[in-house]
Amino acid sequence: xxxxxxxxxxxxxxxxxxxxxxxxxxxxxxxxxxxxxxxxxxxxxxxxxxxxxxxxxxxxxxxxxxxxxxxxxxxxxxxxxxxxxxxxxxxxxxxxxxxxxxxxxxxxxxxxxxxxxxxxxxxxxxxxxxxxxxxxxxxxxxxxxxxxxxxxxxxxxxxxxxxxxxxxxxxxxxxxxxxxxxxxxxxxxxxxxxxxxxxxxxxxxxxxxxxxxxxxxxxxxxxxxxxxxxxxxxxxxxxxxxxxxxxxxxxxxxxxxxxxxxxxxxxxxxxxxxxxxxxxxxxxxxxxxxxxxxxxxxxxxxxxxxxxxxxxxxxxxxxxxxxxxxxxxxxxxxxxxxxxxxxxxxxxxxxxxxxxxxxxxxxxxxxxxxxxxxxxxxxxxxxxxxxxxxxxxxxxxxxxxxxxxxxxxxxxxxxxxxxxxxxxxxxxxxxxxxxxxxxxxxxxxxxxxxxxxxxxxxxxxxxxxxxxxxxxxxxxxxxxxxxxxxxxxxxxxxxxxxxxxxxxxxxxxxxxxxxxxxxxxxxxxxxxxxxxxxxxxxxxxxxxxxxxxxxxxxxxxxxxxxxxxxxxxxxxxxxxxxxxxxxxxxxxxxxxxxxxxxxxxxxxxxxxxxxxxxxxxxxxxxxxxxxxxxxxxxxxxxxxxxxxxxxxxxxxxxxx
Numbered sequence: 001x002x003x004x005x006x007x008x009x010x011x012x013x014x015x016x017x018x019x020x021x022x023x024x025x026x027x028x029x030x031x032x033x034x035x036x037x038x039x040x041x042x043x044x045x046x047x048x049x050x051x052x053x054x055x056x057x058x059x060x061x062x063x064x065x066x067x068x069x070x071x072x073x074x075x076x077x078x079x080x081x082x083x084x085x086x087x088x089x090x091x092x093x094x095x096x097x098x099x100x101x102x103x104x105x106x107x108x109x110x111x112x113x114x115x116x117x118x119x120x121x122x123x124x125x126x127x128x129x130x131x132x133x134x135x136x137x138x139x140x141x142x143x144x145x146x147x148x149x150x151x152x153x154x155x156x157x158x159x160x161x162x163x164x165x166x167x168x169x170x171x172x173x174x175x176x177x178x179x180x181x182x183x184x185x186x187x188x189x190x191x192x193x194x195x196x197x198x199x200x201x202x203x204x205x206x207x208x209x210x211x212x213x214x215x216x217x218x219x220x221x222x223x224x225x226x227x228x229x230x231x232x233x234x235x236x237x238x239x240x241x242x243x244x245x246x247x248x249x250x251x252x253x254x255x256x257x258x259x260x261x262x263x264x265x266x267x268x269x270x271x272x273x274x275x276x277x278x279x280x281x282x283x284x285x286x287x288x289x290x291x292x293x294x295x296x297x298x299x300x301x302x303x304x305x306x307x308x309x310x311x312x313x314x315x316x317x318x319x320x321x322x323x324x325x326x327x328x329x330x331x332x333x334x335x336x337x338x339x340x341x342x343x344x345x346x347x348x349x350x351x352x353x354x355x356x357x358x359x360x361x362x363x364x365x366x367x368x369x370x371x372x373x374x375x376x377x378x379x380x381x382x383x384x385x386x387x388x389x390x391x392x393x394x395x396x397x398x399x400x401x402x403x404x405x406x407x408x409x410x411x412x413x414x415x416x417x418x419x420x421x422x423x424x425x426x427x428x429x430x431x432x433x434x435x436x437x438x439x440x441x442x443x444x445x446x447x448x449x450x451x452x453x454x455x456x457x458x459x460x461x462x463x464x465x466x467x468x469x470x471x472x473x474x475x476x477x478x479x480x481x482x483x484x485x486x487x488x489x490x491x492x493x494x495x496x497x498x499x500x501x502x503x504x505x506x507x508x509x510x511x512x513x514x515x516x517x518x519x520x521x522x523x524x525x526x527x528x529x530x531x532x533x534x535x536x537x538x539x540x541x542x543x544x545x546x547x548x549x550x551x552x553x554x555x556x557x558x559x560x561x562x563x564x565x566x567x568x569x570x571x572x573x574x575x576x577x578x579x580x581x582x583x584x585x586x587x588x589x590x591x592x593x594x595x596x597x598x599x600x601x602x603x604x605x606x607x608x609x610x611x612x613x614x615x616x617x618x619x620x621x622x623x624x625x626x627x628x629x630x631x632x633x634x635x636x637x638x639x640x641x642x643x644x645x646x647x648x649x650x651x652x653x654x655x656x
Contacts, residue, residue, distance in 0.1 A: 017170075017280055017305055017354055018187070018203055018234055018242070026239060027125075027143040028164060028191070035136050036061040042070075042143045043121040056119045057127070059137050064103040064115075071098035072117035073502050074107060083114045083128040088144040091116050091124035096447045096478030097503030108132045119143065161218075161258045163268040165191040169242065169353070170306045171278030171383035176584030177591055178557075179380045179613050181273035182254070184311035185247040187353030188231075189240055190220065192265070195258050196236040203242075204234050206352050210318035211244065217261045224254045224272055232318045232352060244318070244353040245272070247311035275310040275330050275377035277355070279385045282373060295388035295396040298365050301344070302387070304334070304357040304373065309346050321350040332357070333376045335609060337365040337389070337465050365389055368462020369396040376609045379558070384468040386461065398462055418481060420446040420531065420641040422488075422523045424540050426514050430549070430651040442488040442497055443508040444523065446481040446531050446638070460575060466595035466610045480505025481637075484528030490514075490521035490540075505530075518542050523643075525635075532636020538643040541569035544599070544626035546649045554654040555622065557611035568599040568626040568647065575627065576604055578611075580620035580655045590615065599626055614655050623650040 027045045034040055039055025040047055050058065056070040066072060073094065095118050107113060108129045115127040123145045131138035167173065169187040173180050182188050196218045204211050211232035213219065218236050220243060222229045229249045234242035241258065251274060255267045282296070283289055283303050290296050310330040315322040327347045334341045334357060345358035357375065365371065367389050374384040388396035425441045461467045486497040486507050497507040518540040527533035548564040555561045555578075563576050574597050581590030591613045597604040614620065630643030 018351070026145065027141070028193070028239070029140060029142055031130070031138065031140050033131075033136055033138045034059040036134075039067060040139065040141075042117060042119045042125040042127070042141060043123055045143070054120060056117060056125070057115075061134055062105045064105070064108060064137070066100040066102075066117075068120040070117060070120050071095075071100050072115055073098050074103050075114040075116065083126055083140070086114070086116070086126045088124050091118075091126060091144070092478075095124070096480045097500075097506060099502060099504060101502060105132065105134060105137075108137065159194045160263040161192060161194045161260045161265040163190055163192040163195075163256065163258060163265050165189075166256060166268060166270045167191070168276065168278035168308055170280040171276075171308070173276075173278070173383060174584070174589040175270060176582060176589045177613070177615055179276065179382070181271045181276040181380060182245055183273055183276045183308045184245055184249040184251075185307075185309070185315070185317055185348070185353065185355075186245050186276070186278075187234070187307040188243055188245060190243060190256070190258060191240050192258070193239060194260060194263075195241055196238055196260055198236070198238075200237040201235045206318065206320040208319055210316065210320075211352060219259050220256065221259070222249070222254050222256045224250050225252045234353075246317050247313050247315060249311070273380060275308060275332060276380050277306055277308040277332070277357075277375045277377065277382040279304055279306040279373065279375065279382050281305050282385065282387045290387050292369050292388050293395050295369075295390040295393050296361055297389065297391060297393040298361050298363045298367075300393075301358060301360050304359065304375075304385075305349070305354065306357075306382070307353050307355050308382070309348075309355045309357070310377075312348055315348060315352075317352045320352070322348040322352060324348055324350060324356075331377050333609075334359045334373070335376070335607070336361055336373050336387075337368075337371040337462070338607060339365050361389060366462060366464030367391060367396070368398045368465065370398070370460065370462045370465065370467070372461055372465035372467045374468065374609070376612075379612055381468070381609050381613045384466075386465070386467060389462075416448060416450045417639045418446070418448045418530075418637060420444070420481070420483070420635055420638050421644055422536055422538065422641075423644045423646065424488075424490075424511075424514070424521050424538050425646045425648065426540075426543055427646075428649040430649070432652055438513075440511045440514055441508060442495060442511045442521065442523075443506070444483065444486050444497060444525070445507070446483045446505040448479045448481055448530075450477040450479070460594050461596045463573060463596050463598060466593055466607060468591060468593050468610065468613050481530035482528035483507070483531035484526040484533075486523065486525045488521050488523050491519055514540055514543070516542060527636070531638060534633065534635040534641070536630070536633045536641070536643050538630050538645050540645045541572075541626075541628060541647075542567045544568035544574065544624065544647040544649070546624050546651075549649065549651060552622065552651070552653060554656055555611065555620070557614060557616070557655055558608050560608040560611065561606045561622075562603060563606065563622075563624060564603040565599070565624060566602065569628045569645075570600060572599050572626060572628050573597065574599050574604070574624055576606060576622075576624050578606070578614065578620065578622045578653075578655075580614040580617040582615045582617055611655070616656050618654045620653050620655040621650060622653045623648060625649070 058065040113129040117125040125143040127141040231243040339362040341359040349356045370386040375382040390396045500506040577594045579592040625648040628645045635641045
């Protein structure tokens with residue numbers, strides 16, 4: 001590769017990394033009250049009548065109706081916590097079950113009903129009912145990707161700016177979590193309302209004279225330990241700013257304000273820490289991305305891209321090119337597939353706020369398509385990304401059911417695929433209040449995916465890896481499929497699986513207890529409007545038994561946690577996961593993790609550097625499960641179908 005081409009590729013990559021995460025504004029935590037006969041337009045954040053606007057939700061007094069092409073689903077057992085943790089990818093993933101079924105007012109209980117919506121504009125929204133009667137209804141809502149023309153969190157007008165969040169541009173770790181913080185020299189974002197009066201600006205060049213300190217009428221001021229610092233600006237928009245914190249910023253609590261057209265926001269605070277890395281992608285030494293067909297290999301040097309290594313006082317954090325000093329005085333450890341990697345360089349990429357970490361993949365790294373990568377500085381762990389790793393490079397693979405079935409590859413030019421799954425679930429729940437509860441369930445799900453251009457895998461982390469904050473984001477449209485009537489037979493007992501009314505294509509029912517040594521289950525489907533008749537058999541192995549579960553009531557995050565088990569299906573894998581959520585300023589923030597280990601190992605130690613990402617909590621979750629995938633089976637009108645048996649134990653624990 002020529003030096004000129006290298007420079008071009010670096011510039012293109014850096015420009016992509018600098019782009020704002022959301023190219024369209026969100027309407028965030030807006031409120032609206034509908035009287036009978038009024039509509040709410042979730043894309044614009046406006047309330048009106050049917051004759052004056054196209055709304056998404058219409059309140060008819062005793063019923064809430066979806067208008068136009070809008071659709072959704074009500075979570076009747078939702079809470080404000082569920083509302084806060086619903087993300088755009090989660091809403092998109094659930095959209096296959098969205099319908100236009102009217103919602104009765106009796107189901108819209110205040111602070112208990114959460115409505116998932118796909119709007120007429122094709123955006124996703126979450127709606128929390130905060131007050132409900134037969135004459136009026138009040139909502140709090142967030143619409144992802146919309147542009148508000150009202151008071152729902154858009155921008156412009158003459159209103160004073162307001163700050164709602166300050167985050168690393170790549171990790172998006174929420175304030176209040178133990179690994180939250182902004183390091184000097186970091187590319188970070190400020191979210192809010194009325195931050196600027198113009199649409200998203202062009203990305204500002206860092207070539208001389210460098211990034212501006214004010215842009216389109218917006219400037220930002222910070223005070224740390226009594227000293228004022230001014231961040232450089234990459235872009236502005238009504239709801240988000242892209243900034244670089246100067247390396248001259250001291251450590252401590254920062255107070256930040258945004259001034260827009262002469263009006264200044266109330267101050268917001270955030271901690272400035274020595275190092276808090278946010279990772280976004282890994283490339284080879286020639287800046288090529290890895291893929292499932294072109295993996296990294298053990299012993300290979302790679303480059304991790306992101307921001308947050310820490311201060312480099314030799315640079316002004318405004319002008320390209322920056323000096324590439326190796327910041328060895330800042331503690332930084334990199335784990336790839338759970339194995340510590342040798343760090344050769346940590347510092348700037350020549351572009352303000354964009355960092356590189358050059359590491360060598362350990363020779364003994366576990367292989368797979370989703371090998372985890374994360375960093376640790378002191379007690380602050382980064383977000384995690386994954387890379388494919390195979391011996392000698394080339395195509396990667398995850399053995400057996402490590403990552404689940406792979407749907408595809410698909411014929412060139414085809415981007416619509418119909419899939420289905422039948423599942424037997426044995427679930428054990430252990431809480432401090434109710435003790436142990438065991439349930440047995442049979443389920444089926446059929447869906448058409450539109451817009452998929454590459455193989456779709458049910459992959460979690462590869463064997464030996466642990467990942468953090470991995471939302472389901474298929475980036476495809478999902479439509480439920482009618483499969484007719486479905487029944488399951490096991491142990492001589494037949495159970496009919498009724499369709500779930502609010503989720504087209506989904507079926508489920510409780511079944512009698514599964515014998516300790518397992519048994520086979522036969523599914524039969526008559527076929528429906530979208531899916532043909534089928535039959536499939538799932539062999540359920542002995543249940544996975546969490547053997548040291550009784551001794552785990554408190555997890556010390558700084559020490560790691562050993563988990564042991566017996567049973568399960570030999571030759572398969574155990575997924576170990578956990579979650580902890582806390583309230584910060586009335587909003588729920590949390591972290592989750594997932595690790596994968598061979599069932600035959602009988603044990604796995606969750607690393608401390610994974611647990612440190614979870615907030616301390618007396619009501620956290622820890623679980624283990626043994627997913628066992630059956631061979632694919634043919635179903636008319638489906639491209640792919642498979643069976644799945646899951647043995648799951650979930651326990652409420654204290655994270656300290």
